[in-house]
Each structure stands twice: as structure tokens, then as C-alpha cells.
Amino acid sequence: MNSSLLLGVAIAIAIGCASILLPYFSDRNQGLNEGCSLLPHRHFWLYSKRVLTPGGIMPAAVEINGGHIVSIVHQNKAPKQTKGAHVIDYGNAVIMPGLVDVHVHLNEPGRVEWEGFVTGTKAAAAGGFTTLIDMPLNSVPTTTSKEAFDMKVDAAKGRLFVDVGFWGGLVPENAFNNTAIDELLQAGALGLKSFMCPSGINDFGQTNASHIKEALRILAKYQRPLLVHAEIPQPSEDEKTKIDISERRMYSTYLRTRPPSWEEEAIKILIAVSKDTHFDGSKDGAHIHIVHLSDSSVSLDLIKEAKESGARLSVETCPHYLVFSAEEISDGDTRFKCAPPIRDVLNRERLWKALKDGHIDMLSSDHSPSSPELKLLEAGDFLRAWGGISSLQFGLPVTWSYGQQHGLQLDQLSELWSQRPAKLAGQHKKGNIVTGNDADIVVWDPENDIQIGENYTIYHKHPITPYTGKHLFGSVIATFVRGNMVYENGSHASTACGVPILAI
Numbered sequence: 001m002n003s004s005l006l007l008g009v010a011i012a013i014a015i016g017c018a019s020i021l022l023p024y025f026s027d028r029n030q031g032l033n034e035g036c037s038l039l040p041h042r043h044f045w046l047y048s049k050r051v052l053t054p055g056g057i058m059p060a061a062v063e064i065n066g067g068h069i070v071s072i073v074h075q076n077k078a079p080k081q082t083k084g085a086h087v088i089d090y091g092n093a094v095i096m097p098g099l100v101d102v103h104v105h106l107n108e109p110g111r112v113e114w115e116g117f118v119t120g121t122k123a124a125a126a127g128g129f130t131t132l133i134d135m136p137l138n139s140v141p142t143t144t145s146k147e148a149f150d151m152k153v154d155a156a157k158g159r160l161f162v163d164v165g166f167w168g169g170l171v172p173e174n175a176f177n178n179t180a181i182d183e184l185l186q187a188g189a190l191g192l193k194s195f196m197c198p199s200g201i202n203d204f205g206q207t208n209a210s211h212i213k214e215a216l217r218i219l220a221k222y223q224r225p226l227l228v229h230a231e232i233p234q235p236s237e238d239e240k241t242k243i244d245i246s247e248r249r250m251y252s253t254y255l256r257t258r259p260p261s262w263e264e265e266a267i268k269i270l271i272a273v274s275k276d277t278h279f280d281g282s283k284d285g286a287h288i289h290i291v292h293l294s295d296s297s298v299s300l301d302l303i304k305e306a307k308e309s310g311a312r313l314s315v316e317t318c319p320h321y322l323v324f325s326a327e328e329i330s331d332g333d334t335r336f337k338c339a340p341p342i343r344d345v346l347n348r349e350r351l352w353k354a355l356k357d358g359h360i361d362m363l364s365s366d367h368s369p370s371s372p373e374l375k376l377l378e379a380g381d382f383l384r385a386w387g388g389i390s391s392l393q394f395g396l397p398v399t400w401s402y403g404q405q406h407g408l409q410l411d412q413l414s415e416l417w418s419q420r421p422a423k424l425a426g427q428h429k430k431g432n433i434v435t436g437n438d439a440d441i442v443v444w445d446p447e448n449d450i451q452i453g454e455n456y457t458i459y460h461k462h463p464i465t466p467y468t469g470k471h472l473f474g475s476v477i478a479t480f481v482r483g484n485m486v487y488e489n490g491s492h493a494s495t496a497c498g499v500p501i502l503a504i
């Protein structure tokens with residue numbers, strides 16, 4: 001046989017083999033985007049003895065096809081593996097809706113040396129988060145116009161390991177420009193965010209009641225929320241005197257310069273503004289969401305009262321206010337600096353009670369890292385260090401470990417981390433394990449203990465965090481985003497297939 005004949009025979013055999021194998025592979029991988037998932041299937045079952053559904057925790061098999069949950073079957077044994085259906089039996093691990101974090105500073109474009117879409121969303125996936133909503137500040141430009149919004153969405157494409165939506169920014173420059181706000185919301189911002197005190201970022205100025213009222217008029221029309229950093233600086237003695245470095249290193253100094261009255265004052269104004277937001281006869285009015293509540297005294301009472309009298313308000317708090325207390329923060333340890341500040345033990349315990357009693361609606365990380373230099377760790381200067389705590393990856397084990405000590409149940413935890421945040425962000429196909437929803441799921445072992453330290457891989461850009469050394473319960477086994485296994489036991493999918501979430 002000459003060589004060209006040999007080649008012809010070889011090609012014919014290869015084509016024959018391919019035509020036999022192709023139907024098998026194409027059926028098995030239908031709709032599968034190579035690299036998006038660590039699992040080579042789009043149709044599969046997840047089984048465990050503890051699946052958290054709206055009906056409670058039960059042994060069940062969750063069927064996933066094409067990125068959606070297509071059935072949930074309550075059964076005591078894992079389904080049989082067949083040729084057509086791949087089954088993963090997770091035994092006694094918990095299968096729960098993926099966590100939704102409505103308050104994350106990913107800082108891209110412009111400040112990727114602080115964090116970025118790739119590192120932030122890898123940390124999220126490793127922590128069981130399937131959706132993040134990014135804050136409009138710390139990126140350059142800040143997300144306060146349609147152009148800046150489009151730039152952010154472009155920068156995110158192909159760099160997300162989980163799905164990410166975006167809040168737009170409300171600042172004095174756009175507050176009275178209805179067209180600009182309209183454009184920002186039409187571009188896909190899920191709502192707006194503003195500060196009532198200096199934000200630490202020059203081109204993200206603070207808003208007052210008039211700016212906020214004006215924005216609420218437009219937000220009511222779109223039925224999207226306004227998120228507010230609720231602190232208003234109050235006159236203090238400190239302004240008149242120069243505080244020297246030895247005092248600036250003391251946590252008590254920082255605490256004194258940012259008392260609960262800052263939160264109280266802002267919350268009073270927000271409640272007053274929220275009283276009449278039924279503009280042009282709109283039925284539902286506007287929704288104000290107070291971010292990172294720290295003060296569990298008067299501020300919380302004001303919120304409770306306003307909600308009871310029908311105000312459309314919601315409020316979040318963050319793990320650091322629930323775990324740490326002012327008493328344990330060493331002087332100079334600026335890893336703990338955030339605004340509003342972490343207050344005393346009594347304040348912390350009241351926050352837990354409010355969380356359990358349903359007066360605080362949800363949890364968020366307020367993951368706001370910076371480059372290590374800006375934390376001024378050597379000088380330990382609390383007044384000049386960057387305010388923001390890095391924590392995104394630890395939210396689940398932290399709130400579960402400390403929540404258990406406070407009698408928080410798994411279903412409550414899921415409401416606080418998944419159902420309510422998804423609703424705030426208008427994501428009705430996320431936050432619940434129900435038929436028809438996106439298959440956004442975390443599989444984790446609540447009994448397994450971990451220690452944030454050397455043997456624990458942190459995926460945030462910088463490992464600096466006050467959680468170092470914490471001994472916690474709860475390890476993430478696998479995270480699925482729209483049916484893609486994006487994380488499993490220390491490995492991420494090779495391709496970033498999370499999508500930017502745009503409001504429609």
C-alpha cells in the first residue's frame with residue numbers, strides 16, 4: 001500500500017470513529033461551554049440528606065439541567081446513576097442556595113491593586129457566594145454615569161467566576177440631573193448608592209436630603225432601591241484640638257470620633273424622607289436600604305419604629321459587627337478599621353438579637369479592601385488608615401459559627417444571606433432552591449472546622465484581614481453558578497463564566 005492510500009484509510013477510520021462517538025459527547029455536553037465548569041455535564045443531580053428548600057431542610061435530589069433547577073425530589077436515597085443522568089451524592093453535607101452579597105467593593109476598573117473582578121469573584125466562589133453586587137465607588141471612574149457604568153460592565157466581561165450586578169452611584173453632580181440618573185438606570189444599574197458623609201474617595205461626594213429625595217422620585221418609577229451609607233458627621237470637641245499620633249493609635253480615639261449619633265442623625269433624615277415617596281400616585285413608593293448598620297441602640301430603635309409604621313426601609317449588618325468588639329481591638333491594629341466603627345460587646349449582642357428577631361433584614365460583607373500600605377499597619381494610625389475590612393470569602397463560616405452560639409438556625413442564615421439580598425437586588429430567579437430558578441448552589445459541611453491561617457488559601461488580592469487566626473466551623477465543598485461547578489475543594493473552573501447582571 002502506498003503512503004497516500006495509507007493516509008486515506010487512516011482518515012476514513014478517524015471519521016468513522018468520530019461519527020460513532022460524536023452523538024455521545026454532544027448529548028453529554030449539550031450547552032456545555034468548555035472550561036466554565038469543573039463538571040462535564042449540563043444535566044445532573046445533586047443529592048444530600050440536608051437540602052435547604054423553602055419547605056425546610058430535607059433529604060432530596062436536586063435536578064439541574066441547562067443551568068436551571070428543573071426538579072426537586074424529596075427522597076431518602078440518592079438517585080441511581082444512569083447513562084443519561086450524572087449523580088453526585090454529597091451524603092450529609094448541606095445543599096443550600098448560593099449566597100448573595102449586596103455590598104462588595106471590587107474596585108475594578110481603576111484600583112485593581114486593591115481588589116479586582118478575578119480575585120474578588122474567585123474568593124466569592126470559594127466562600128459559597130454565587131452573586132455579588134458591586135459598589136459604585138473605589139473604581140476609577142466611579143459608577144455615576146452611563147459611560148462609567150458601561151466601562152465597568154466591559155471590564156467585568158470574561159473576568160467573573162460568579163455573577164455580578166452593579167449599583168450606580170448617586171452624587172451631588174448627578175442628583176438633580178434626571179436624564180443622567182435615567183440613563184444610569186436604563187444601562188442596567190440595579191439601584192443607586194449614596195453616602196451621607198465623606199466616602200474617602202474624592203469623586204464620590206456626600207449627598208444630603210434634597211439629593212436623596214430627588215433620586216427617590218426616579219427610583220420609585222423603576223422600583224429599584226437606594227442604598228445609603230447612613231452616617232452624618234456631628235460637631236465634636238476633637239475638631240478643635242490636634243490629636244497626636246499616640247492618641248491616633250488608640251482604638252478608643254477612633255470610636256470617640258465616630259459616635260452612634262452619626263448613624264442616628266442620618267437614619268432620622270432617611271426615615272423622614274421615606275415618609276412620602278408615593279410620587280405621582282405610585283403605589284409602592286421608593287425603597288431605602290440602610291447599609292452596614294453598626295449602632296444597635298437608638299438607630300436600631302428608630303428603624304424598628306419606622307418599619308412598624310409602614311416605612312419601606314430595609315437594613316443590613318455585616319459579620320465584623322457581629323464577631324468583633326471594641327474591647328478586643330488592640331491599639332494600632334488598623335485591620336479592624338471600618339466605618340461605622342465596630343462598637344462594644346453590648347452593642348454587638350443587641351445586633352444579634354435584632355438579627356434573630358427579624359429587625360435586621362440581611363447580611364452583607366462590605367468587603368472593602370485596599371492595598372496593604374493604605375492600612376498604615378506600621379504606624380497604626382486609626383484616623384488616617386483606610387477604612388474597610390476584607391472578608392468576602394469568610395462570610396459563611398463566620399456567621400454560621402457565631403450564629404450557632406446565638407441560636408441562629410440554618411434556614412435563618414440562608415434567609416439573611418440569600419433570599420432577602422436576592423430580593424433587594426431584584427433577582428427573583430436567585431436566592432432559593434425552587435424549580436425554575438438559576439442553579440446557584442453551595443454545598444458545604446457545617447461541622448467541619450477550619451482555621452483562617454497558613455493552611456487556608458485566601459483568594460482575595462490581599463490576605464490582610466482581622467479574621468486571621470479565627471477557628472471556625474463550615475467548609476465549602478462546591479459552588480455552582482447557573483449549573484456550572486465554578487469551585488470544588490480548592491480548585492476553580494478554568495474559565496470565568498460568571499455574567500454581569502443588568503437590570504431590565
Ligand SMILES: NC(=O)NC(NC(N)=O)C(=O)[O-]
Nearest residue numbers: 105199200338339368387388
Ligand atoms: N470607600 C469605601 O469603600 N468605604 C467603605 N468603608 C468602610 N465601610 O469602612 C464603606 O462602605 O463605607
Ligand SMILES: [Zn+2]
Nearest residue numbers: 229291292339
Ligand atoms: Zn459605607
Ligand SMILES: [Zn+2]
Nearest residue numbers: 103135366368
Ligand atoms: Zn462599603
